[in-house]
Amino acid sequence: MARYRDAVCRLCRREGVKLFLKGNRCYKPSCAIEKKGTYPPGQHGKDSKRGKLTGYGEQLREKQKVKRIYGMLEGQFRNYFEKASRQRGIIGENLLILLERRLDNVVYRIGFATSRAHARQLVNHGHVLVNGRKIDIPSFQVKVGDIVSIKRESASNPHILQSFETAVGRGRPDWIEVGDRQVLSGRIVALPRREDITHQVNEQMIVELYSK
Known part of the structure; x- marks a missing residue:
């Protein structure tokens, strides 16, 4: 099965938060977020306009964040969303609970x-x-x-x-x-309940993205 095989610390910097993808290193000063800050990777990272994201851009970044936290590919993630949509309750919370399980x-x-x-x-x-x-x-x-x-x-x-x-x-x-x-x-x-999920994610943005 295809998997992301590049440097995972780049993913944390791209999202601007720790996604805890590197094990114990994420809790040490050697963490890329600690050493290089939260601006995106790459030559022009410091000049990024991350703070100016609105609408679709914010929704996309939120989806990418959750995908990367749980190590999902797009097709897999979409399948989880569709399954969550068929369940009773709040779709976004259903999605996160399925991933936690x-x-x-x-x-x-x-x-x-x-x-x-x-x-x-x-x-x-x-x-x-x-x-x-x-x-x-x-x-x-x-x-x-x-x-x-x-x-x-x-x-x-x-x-x-x-x-x-x-x-x-x-x-x-x-x-x-x-x-x-x-x-x-x-x-x-x-x-698991929604309050058990400690990552800072806004699942409603993901629901809005897939509902378009």
Whole structure:
């Protein structure tokens, strides 16, 4: 499947906010936003007219931001929007909740990985179990009661252990009940709510963009 393979720090600078795409580096002074500021990358970045975006430009940037946070391609993101549109409730909130329920996001939120890209890799390589069964589909939708864990053969992986130990500093959501270092599992105790999503996004702009 096609994936963005260029420098991800450029994406944060393009959106003007931290998208936390680079794992622990995003929390250090070496973060590109900390070192170079929030102006866009490139030769003329400092001369950008970012603040003058209006209407369609603002809506597009908001959509791009959420796509990049969750590592989506345009077709995938559009499919999530259409699914959210068919559900009851507020479309924008439905969209964000569907994205939060992705298995790769849950693996990241539990703390098994330092970024969603790292979490996607763990899922693809078969390190993750859901209710004791290997699931290697990053887009798998978790539900209340599911237990997400690391398979026994991977439980001693130093990258997973280090990520799990530092996850407290990154924060864990209330809708996931996380075990200890010996267990390496998380149980979905509730569906995510809009207030559980800490990224600064305006989902209504995305709805307005796709509704045109």
